[in-house]
Amino acid sequence: MTKRQKRMVAVGALVLGVGLAAALGFTAFRKNMMYFYTPSDLLAGKLAAGAALQLGGLVEKGSLKRGEGLAIEFVMSDCHNAVPVHYEGVLPDLFREGQGVIATGHMDAQNVFVASTILAKHDENYMPPNVAKAVGEVDGKHSCAPFKSVTTASSS
Amino acid sequence: MIPELGHFAVILALGVALLQAIVPLLGWRRRDARLLSFAGSAAQGQFLCVAAAYASLTYCFVTKDFSVAYVAENDHSQLPLIYRITAVWGAHEGSLLLWVLILSGWTLAVSVFNRRLPLDMSALVLSVLGMVSTGFYLFILLTSSPFTRLVPAPAEGHDLNPILQDPGLAIHPPMLYMGYVGFSVAFAFAIAALITGRLDAAWARWTRPWTTTAWMFLTMGITLGSWWAYKELGWGGWWFWDPVENASFMPWLAGTALIHSLAVTEKRGLLKSWTVLLAILAFSLSLLGTFLVRSGVLVSVHAFASDPSRGMFILAFMAVVVGGALTLYAWRAPKLVTTGELKLFSREGLLLFNNVFLVAACAAVLLGTLYPLALDAMHLGKISVGPPYFNAVFLPMITPLFLLVGLAAVVPWKRGDWRETVRRLRWPAVIAVILGVLLPFALHGRTTLLAATGALLGTWAIFAAAQDVWRRMRAKLEWRAGLRAVPRAVWGMTLAHIGLGIWALGVSGVISFGDEKDVRLARGAETELGGYSFRFQEAGEQSGPNYTAQQGTVLVEHGGRVVATLHPQKRLYPSQGTVLTESSIDAGLMRDLYVSLGEGYDDGSWSLRVYYKPMIRMIWLGGIFMFFGGLLAASDKRYRLARAAERRAIEIAEGAVA
Numbered sequence: 001m002t003k004r005q006k007r008m009v010a011v012g013a014l015v016l017g018v019g020l021a022a023a024l025g026f027t028a029f030r031k032n033m034m035y036f037y038t039p040s041d042l043l044a045g046k047l048a049a050g051a052a053l054q055l056g057g058l059v060e061k062g063s064l065k066r067g068e069g070l071a072i073e074f075v076m077s078d079c080h081n082a083v084p085v086h087y088e089g090v091l092p093d094l095f096r097e098g099q100g101v102i103a104t105g106h107m108d109a110q111n112v113f114v115a116s117t118i119l120a121k122h123d124e125n126y127m128p129p130n131v132a133k134a135v136g137e138v139d140g141k142h143s144c145a146p147f148k149s150v151t152t153a154s155s156s
Numbered sequence: 157m158i159p160e161l162g163h164f165a166v167i168l169a170l171g172v173a174l175l176q177a178i179v180p181l182l183g184w185r186r187r188d189a190r191l192l193s194f195a196g197s198a199a200q201g202q203f204l205c206v207a208a209a210y211a212s213l214t215y216c217f218v219t220k221d222f223s224v225a226y227v228a229e230n231d232h233s234q235l236p237l238i239y240r241i242t243a244v245w246g247a248h249e250g251s252l253l254l255w256v257l258i259l260s261g262w263t264l265a266v267s268v269f270n271r272r273l274p275l276d277m278s279a280l281v282l283s284v285l286g287m288v289s290t291g292f293y294l295f296i297l298l299t300s301s302p303f304t305r306l307v308p309a310p311a312e313g314h315d316l317n318p319i320l321q322d323p324g325l326a327i328h329p330p331m332l333y334m335g336y337v338g339f340s341v342a343f344a345f346a347i348a349a350l351i352t353g354r355l356d357a358a359w360a361r362w363t364r365p366w367t368t369t370a371w372m373f374l375t376m377g378i379t380l381g382s383w384w385a386y387k388e389l390g391w392g393g394w395w396f397w398d399p400v401e402n403a404s405f406m407p408w409l410a411g412t413a414l415i416h417s418l419a420v421t422e423k424r425g426l427l428k429s430w431t432v433l434l435a436i437l438a439f440s441l442s443l444l445g446t447f448l449v450r451s452g453v454l455v456s457v458h459a460f461a462s463d464p465s466r467g468m469f470i471l472a473f474m475a476v477v478v479g480g481a482l483t484l485y486a487w488r489a490p491k492l493v494t495t496g497e498l499k500l501f502s503r504e505g506l507l508l509f510n511n512v513f514l515v516a517a518c519a520a521v522l523l524g525t526l527y528p529l530a531l532d533a534m535h536l537g538k539i540s541v542g543p544p545y546f547n548a549v550f551l552p553m554i555t556p557l558f559l560l561v562g563l564a565a566v567v568p569w570k571r572g573d574w575r576e577t578v579r580r581l582r583w584p585a586v587i588a589v590i591l592g593v594l595l596p597f598a599l600h601g602r603t604t605l606l607a608a609t610g611a612l613l614g615t616w617a618i619f620a621a622a623q624d625v626w627r628r629m630r631a632k633l634e635w636r637a638g639l640r641a642v643p644r645a646v647w648g649m650t651l652a653h654i655g656l657g658i659w660a661l662g663v664s665g666v667i668s669f670g671d672e673k674d675v676r677l678a679r680g681a682e683t684e685l686g687g688y689s690f691r692f693q694e695a696g697e698q699s700g701p702n703y704t705a706q707q708g709t710v711l712v713e714h715g716g717r718v719v720a721t722l723h724p725q726k727r728l729y730p731s732q733g734t735v736l737t738e739s740s741i742d743a744g745l746m747r748d749l750y751v752s753l754g755e756g757y758d759d760g761s762w763s764l765r766v767y768y769k770p771m772i773r774m775i776w777l778g779g780i781f782m783f784f785g786g787l788l789a790a791s792d793k794r795y796r797l798a799r800a801a802e803r804r805a806i807e808i809a810e811g812a813v814a
Contacts, residue, residue: 006497006498009498009500010498010508013508013509013512014512014515016512017512017513017515017516018515018516018519020516020553021516021517021519021520021549021553022519022523024520024548024549024552024553025519025520025523025524025545025549027548028544028545028548028549029523029524029527029541029545031544031545031548032541032542032544032545032548033528033539033540033541033545034539034540034541034542035537035538035539036537036538036539036540054540066757069675069676070674070675070676070754070763088674089674089765090674090752090754090755090763090764090765091754091755093726093734093735093736093737094734094735104542
């Protein structure tokens with residue numbers, strides 16, 4: 001092969017590889033990406049029951065109820081709207097009423113959010129930026145809940 | 157006084173780094189040997205300054221000087237001494253100081269070991285490293301000084317995040333930084349080659365041990381991080397495709413591609429500009445990782461609490477470094493003349509495919525990591541891309557790599573021979589197929605497609621690599637002599653490839669046969685998982701140096717015999733009011749039994765998370781094999797001999813000029 005052909009082969013192989021990666025990537029993307037919602041978003045939009053999504057907000061005070069075994073019910077709110085959440089499993093260490101959490105799951109036919117995993121903020125001062133922003137967009141000051149946002153945490 | 161000295165030392169280091177960046181460049185323009193040789197002294201001076209700064213911060217931590225804001229934030233009077241020392245890199249500012257300490261350590265190493273290099277090359281490499289250091293010193297001084305005082309000083313510190321109070325974390329960041337920062341050496345060599353236009357076999361031979369060393373530390377850092385996350389986060393997973401994990405994994409993929417393409421550049425003088433591009437890419441991805449972790453754009457367990465000015469600084473710095481490097485590349489790379497020809501069925505051809513797949517895998521990870529961030533930045537909605545995406549993309553992408561890895565030692569440079577290849581690899585192939593079918597049944601009593609594929613690819617990589625050493629052993633009349641004749645570089649490659657095979661066995665095993673469940677157990681109740689019965693016996697109080705804990709006792713039985721007694725804990729660290737789950741693991745090469753405590757209920761029962769994790773240790777064992785493979789390859793004696801020979805040649809040439 002001449003030098004030119006050689007280079008074409010190399011470039012062709014590279015294009016093939018990257019193309020393969022891109023094709024696989026975008027297909028997998030469409031199937032696996034999840035949108036982040038707040039309770040208000042969720043109630044405003046029409047969403048098919050069963051679509052996977054992430055829901056972020058605050059655990060409303062006094063809403064936590066324990067059922068049989070590991071079943072847990074609580075209400076997730078963003079100061080304006082609230083969505084009931086059902087979860088079965090071990091809660092993260094930092095899960096508490098009044099704290100920001102992110103739940104992954106889907107809405108069922110009764111408009112209850114069925115969570116498969118729940119993430120809580122990972123230390124006293126930190127809360128997921130998604131949640132801080134979602135709550136902040138409502139009143140700008142997160143005043144509806146007793147937690148510090150990320151920005152105040154870093155300046156303290 | 158001490159913190160001010162530390163701060164002053166960083167300023168001094170900045171000055172020295174600036175000189176180290178500029179003076180050798182001038183020397184190169186003017187062909188002035190005195191200016192060029194200044195680089196080495198500057199590197200040593202800079203290291204002394206940073207070491208002094210680092211020592212003073214450590215001193216503040218050990219003496220609990222809470223008048224320093226960073227110490228007050230991350231230290232506590234009851235923190236054990238070892239964690240007071242490791243707390244230095246427990247948060248953003250201090251870990252950045254560790255970063256520059258390691259960077260100047262690498263620079264020092266280059267200045268010491270590169271005495272055998274031509275003076276201009278070594279000076280230019282140090283100059284580039286000086287530029288990189290300058291950027292990081294500015295970053296520290298402008299946005300993140302760890303020496304800022306707090307007035308009035310608090311009586312007690314805020315304590316190190318309990319999740320970081322773990323031996324795994326004590327060594328994970330230094331290892332990881334050794335890797336990240338180490339790629340700056342490969343980057344500096346690449347830039348120096350672009351400036352001088354000299355990129356030959358000797359250049360590749362100088363660059364290879366540095367790159368391999370950085371790669372091996374990064375491998376170890378990632379392995380340790382995975383192990384730490386497994387035992388400390390209490391989620392039982394070894395890899396979460398968390399953006400911060402990806403941030404360390406992308407440079408690893410690019411670096412792995414780089415050490416392979418460097419081999420082609422050294423042996424065959426091919427893929428020169430590609431190698432240079434990969435060196436730039438690996439370091440750029442390291443910088444990108446730094447940006448992602450420290451700018452607060454990520455939702456992650458690892459994210460440092462941060463402020464936007466830091467993110468902006470790193471982004472600007474990254475733009476300068478990457479933009480500058482790529483501009484230089486576009487301008488100078490066409491001058492890198494490639495000699496020789498590339499046949500696809502030859503070692504260099506196969507290595508080219510290796511590079512294609514590694515870079516494609518890296519691109520897929522990059523896409524999954526950055527796409528959600530880009531969408532968010534453009535206000536197109538917040539999305540997250542979970543493990544299913546990465547598994548769906550990454551696994552098919554690396555499968556061909558396993559097929560290639562078996563051919564690595566067998567197909568020679570220049571031109572491969574199909575018949576010889578088949579002759580030498582038929583037994584490894586037969587063994588791999590047999591074991592691929594039988595191994596899952598033998599170990600777990602059933603099989604899945606993934607388990608069979610993993611066992612097939614894993615044993616193929618292991619036996620094909622071992623076959624090469626076997627052949628070399630048999631080549632001599634006496635097998636010990638044959639074994640001794642195997643060069644370290646070959647041992648290194650063999651070990652690393654065997655490590656990859658072991659990793660594949662572990663990954664496919666734990667994904668296919670691992671099991672987990674959340675249960676609520678009353679005292680004396682039991683649950684079954686993976687053929688083991690877990691009996692929850694009791695829960696009691698325990699206390700540690702700086703925490704109190706509720707400790708459960710779980711008896712694990714298998715076949716009517718007690719195989720383990722586990723003591724998972726729920727710890728309360730009063731200094732921060734933090735609750736932490738401390739899982740309890742019975743580790744074994746073939747399986748881990750893992751229990752973590754959820755919460756206690758009023759009726760005395762507890763929620764528990766129970767895991768059965770077969771072969772998960774193989775994943776980290778594979779990483780350890782790769783680490784030692786890198787160590788052997790980097791210490792191969794031909795690098796030392798070759799350097800000595802080059803040095804003699806240079807001395808003769810310099811003597812002739814003088």
